Amino acid sequence: MREVWITGVGVVSAHGLGSHALASAIRDGRRSLTKLDFPTEGFPIREGGLADALDPEEFVTKRKDLKLMSRDARLAVAAGVLALRDAGLEGEAGDDLGLFMGVGPEKGDVSDLVPAVAASREGGRLSIPAFAARGMELMNPLASLKTLPNMPLAHVSIRLGAMGPNLALSPDERATELAMEEAEAAVAHGECDRALAGGADCLTSLSGFCLAWRHGRLGPGRPPGEGAALLLLEAAEVARARGARPYRAEDLPGPLAPWIGFSGAAHPAICRAAELALGGRA
Amino acid sequence: MSERRAVITGWSVLSPIGCTRESFAEALLGGRTGAAEVRAFDASGFGSRVAAEVPGFSMAAHVGAREVGDVADRADRKAEFGLAACAGALDHAGLAEAPAGREGRWAISMGTGLASVVPREVERDMVPFVLDDGNHDLRAFARQALDDRWSASRHRTDAVNEIVAAWTGLTGPSASHFSACAAGAQAIGQALRWIRRGTADVVICGGMDSMIHPFGMASFILLGALTTGNDEPERANRPFDRERNGFLIGEGAAALIIESEEHARARGAEVHGEVRGYGTSVDAWNVTAPHPEGKGARLALERCLADARLAPEDVGYINAHGTGTELNDPIEAGAIRAALGPSGAGVPVSSTKAAHGHLIAAAGALEACVCLVALAEGALPPTLNLENPDPACDLDHVRGAARQSRIEVALSNSFGFGGQNASLAIGRPR
Numbered sequence: 001m002r003e004v005w006i007t008g009v010g011v012v013s014a015h016g017l018g019s020h021a022l023a024s025a026i027r028d029g030r031r032s033l034t035k036l037d038f039p040t041e042g043f044p045i046r047e048g049g050l051a052d053a054l055d056p057e058e059f060v061t062k063r064k065d066l067k068l069m070s071r072d073a074r075l076a077v078a079a080g081v082l083a084l085r086d087a088g089l090e091g092e093a094g095d096d097l098g099l100f101m102g103v104g105p106e107k108g109d110v111s112d113l114v115p116a117v118a119a120s121r122e123g124g125r126l127s128i129p130a131f132a133a134r135g136m137e138l139m140n141p142l143a144s145l146k147t148l149p150n151m152p153l154a155h156v157s158i159r160l161g162a163m164g165p166n167l168a169l170s171p172d173e174r175a176t177e178l179a180m181e182e183a184e185a186a187v188a189h190g191e192c193d194r195a196l197a198g199g200a201d202c203l204t205s206l207s208g209f210c211l212a213w214r215h216g217r218l219g220p221g222r223p224p225g226e227g228a229a230l231l232l233l234e235a236a237e238v239a240r241a242r243g244a245r246p247y248r249a250e251d252l253p254g255p256l257a258p259w260i261g262f263s264g265a266a267h268p269a270i271c272r273a274a275e276l277a278l279g280g281r282a
Numbered sequence: 283m284s285e286r287r288a289v290i291t292g293w294s295v296l297s298p299i300g301c302t303r304e305s306f307a308e309a310l311l312g313g314r315t316g317a318a319e320v321r322a323f324d325a326s327g328f329g330s331r332v333a334a335e336v337p338g339f340s341m342a343a344h345v346g347a348r349e350v351g352d353v354a355d356r357a358d359r360k361a362e363f364g365l366a367a368c369a370g371a372l373d374h375a376g377l378a379e380a381p382a383g384r385e386g387r388w389a390i391s392m393g394t395g396l397a398s399v400v401p402r403e404v405e406r407d408m409v410p411f412v413l414d415d416g417n418h419d420l421r422a423f424a425r426q427a428l429d430d431r432w433s434a435s436r437h438r439t440d441a442v443n444e445i446v447a448a449w450t451g452l453t454g455p456s457a458s459h460f461s462a463c464a465a466g467a468q469a470i471g472q473a474l475r476w477i478r479r480g481t482a483d484v485v486i487c488g489g490m491d492s493m494i495h496p497f498g499m500a501s502f503i504l505l506g507a508l509t510t511g512n513d514e515p516e517r518a519n520r521p522f523d524r525e526r527n528g529f530l531i532g533e534g535a536a537a538l539i540i541e542s543e544e545h546a547r548a549r550g551a552e553v554h555g556e557v558r559g560y561g562t563s564v565d566a567w568n569v570t571a572p573h574p575e576g577k578g579a580r581l582a583l584e585r586c587l588a589d590a591r592l593a594p595e596d597v598g599y600i601n602a603h604g605t606g607t608e609l610n611d612p613i614e615a616g617a618i619r620a621a622l623g624p625s626g627a628g629v630p631v632s633s634t635k636a637a638h639g640h641l642i643a644a645a646g647a648l649e650a651c652v653c654l655v656a657l658a659e660g661a662l663p664p665t666l667n668l669e670n671p672d673p674a675c676d677l678d679h680v681r682g683a684a685r686q687s688r689i690e691v692a693l694s695n696s697f698g699f700g701g702q703n704a705s706l707a708i709g710r711p712r
Contacts, residue, residue: 039421043428068569099564103460105439106396110408113497114418117408126405128496132327141504145569145699147396149439149460154700157564163581165562166702167468170394170439170460178457182472185479206420210427215438 001188005239005246008087008232010079010198011273014049014225014260018082019277021053026252026274031259033223038206045218048204049225049261054078061159068145069155072104075228075266076152076200077159083196084160087232087244098164098195099157100183101230102176102265103149107207112143152200156230164192172217175199176268183233193238198269200228203262212264225261229269231276250279288477288485289546289711290555292375292539295651296344296363297638298334298532303374307655310663311684315637317515317530322494323401330508332515333494334532334639336363345369348449356441359398363535363644364442364490368392371486372450375539376551379450380484388452389482390443391472392537393465393489395643397437399497446486454482460643462698463603464562465489466536467646467706471560473540483545488537489647499531505570507607520667521604521633522611522675529605532639536647555654558691558707559590565701571609576617578703579603579695583621586693586705594626597707598689599662599680601649603697604633605640612674614695619677630687632680636666646696646704653692653708660688 011018014032015025025032033047040046056066056074059081066074084090120126120135145151150168157163165186169175176199183197203212203224212218239246249272256271263270293303298316300306309316316334325331341350344366350357357365372378380388411423438444440458447456457472459465466489473485493499502508509528511518519530546553563585565578572579587594603614615631622629634652641648656662661684668681691709 039424041421042425095566106437110418110420110423113404113408114412115416117404118412118416121409121412124409126401126409128324128401129327131496131500132325136328136500136503139500139504141501144396144501144505148462148699150462150698150700150702151569153461154564154569154702157566157701158568161566163563163566163578165585166461166564167457167472168459168461168700168702170458172440174456175440175458178455182475185475189479206424206427210424213428 002190003236004184004187005234005236006231006276007234007239007244007246008083009247009273009276010081010083010086011229011270012051012054012075012078013227013270014051016053019086019273022274023277026278033261036204045223048223050204051075051227068142070146070151071202071205072200073152073155075202075226077155079198079200079228079230080156080160080196083230083232093160093194095161096164096192097160097162098183098186098192099153099162099166100179100195100197101153101168102179102199103152103168103170104201104265105171105211106147106149107205107211108147110207112140164195172265173268176265187233187235194232194234196230197233198230199265201264201266202226203264217264218262222257222262225263227263227266227270229266229273231273245281247276248279248282249275286478286480287543288474288540288557289543289553290538290557291541291546291551291553292371293554293651293654294367294370294374295536295648296336296367297534297648298336299638307659310634310637310652310655311659311661313664313666313683315516315666316639317518319515320494323496328499329503330499330510331512332509332518332530334530335494336534341366350445355436356438358437360395360490360492361441363492364392365445367488367535367537368442368446368486371537371539377539380452385451385453387454387483388450389454389476389485390446390452391457391469391485391487392442393459393469393643393647394439395491395493398492399495401496442490461702462700463642463645464696464698464702464704465643467694467696467704468562470538470557470647470650470706471562471704474557474560477540477542483542485540486537487540488535489644490535491641491643492533493642494531494533502531509606517667519606519636521606521636521665522671522679523668524670524672526606526608526611529607530635530639532641534641534648535644536651538650553711555657556709556711558709559586559592561585561589561705563703567701569700572613572697576613578701579614579617579697580620582703582705583617586707590707592691592707594622596691597626597629597693598687599656599692600629600631601652601692601694602631602633603695604635604665606635612672615675615677628678630662630680630685631677632663632665634663646694649694650706650708653694656692657689657710661686
């Protein structure tokens, strides 16, 4: 088994972009919660951790790619680019770069279906013949491609040219913890020399929030959040050969959720990124 | 230290051509198809009205006395298929629950797909909130979504993992793979990894899916992916044929019990096959179209062969992804030729999707079971409706009827939207 180092950290959260922003916000004790950007009258929670600092256009090669990307995918792509940049491997990670991600549940955007459903009503009921005749053509043909939970991984692979071993596990933080373990095992066992591992999720959209609330993932001290973190895992012998230094972890001062929100499948990866950001490089 | 082998001691399918191992094998080798006009809903106005459905399915008939509790609130149609398949595979393997103290040595790895939506859910969750001006009453919708009447909570991707864990008492790793059409194969590949590394002794693995509902079919129709051969459903899907026009949507599930060889031998279990190798890749190209040179597919095949320590000439059969779409088939054929090289050019290939349909997230698991049938029966199932092979898909096609051939190893390909690819090597028991 090979020793595995973490040589790059890419993170996007309510505390900003990158490991330095995350570490300094934690050290400063900053609380980065703001009002949710959907109607919250009567809701049990009205604040969340939004990754407002993200400008997705900065991280895609073609602006039109954004049309196909959900919020989760935009967060993931940014985290992937930042991780390779942090490791000094942007554009040089090799096409056997592995990709192991925890992804959130299927979160359809209801607005994609509203015109189709509106055109398919007959007498207050949903009419399938009316859907076939009038509703279907009003569906966003790209909606399913945005909805598929593995699309964050797909977009990261396309952006970074990652063709290595891969996993997209769903639907919550346990999936991400497992994905990160599997990435470490893949590098340790020689399936690939480098792998990005982490997660992406958005619980600050209406559907993301409602799903998380229904499943008991949110509550007092656990407002919704969004974000992504991808860590570059590298075989120590490979990293050493290029003069890279590994990150070391430092304990967090406490749970992150009250400060940046709980971000579902992204959360364990963001917490790990925070530990590494605080610890810095060895 | 020698590598731990991953043997298959139980398997079960819920498929449009059979819900028992025997009926599935008979239909597969007999060249029968489950393709028919859609029965699940009135699809008469749809551009594609053909599907391969699992007829007369009742989960209760498959799970026996196992506790399913509030399953209707936690599981949709695909999950019910998944539970039925897991129950069948556990029964076939002669396993019921993890022995006390060994719970952490049992694991589960299942591939799953998008929500199996029924129209009444959309009717209840959306219709009341669509305003006459075509907008949506977001506030009213959100208030309902937060209470217990929102159907989305019924579609959890890991519902089957949780229920099967409760059945068996397993506490080892639980993975819910979401990699579109590669999910079922990746779930089995993960099981191989866990057995080899010593993470688990027993892994329940497979895949499940059902997209034969108005919104599922509509999403594929809008992408131009489904067959439009509505006039002759049984001849609609034509993998590798010049006249291919899209894939046949299917539904169902398959589950396998994979054990370490020593665990299986120690309990005297019958071994039906072995997962010899697994290769995976991402196209890193496009979310729907395959890499134009088939690079991702070739990498998955090459990695699988290397992982299994097999030479191309060791391969006796390939169950292709073979969707019958314009793009997939020639690119997959090229990838097979490139990965296997000159010595692999004569390897028999078929796609069985014209028989059982494309089971999406369950496809890789069901097609691993196709390989088990081929190994056990000494017969390779044919590609149905392959009358005029496309020269761009130049392979040794098994067509017309099953081909008698005793083989040692079969490969199975699965390629998904998003570019994730997986190849499995399934071998005869050694």
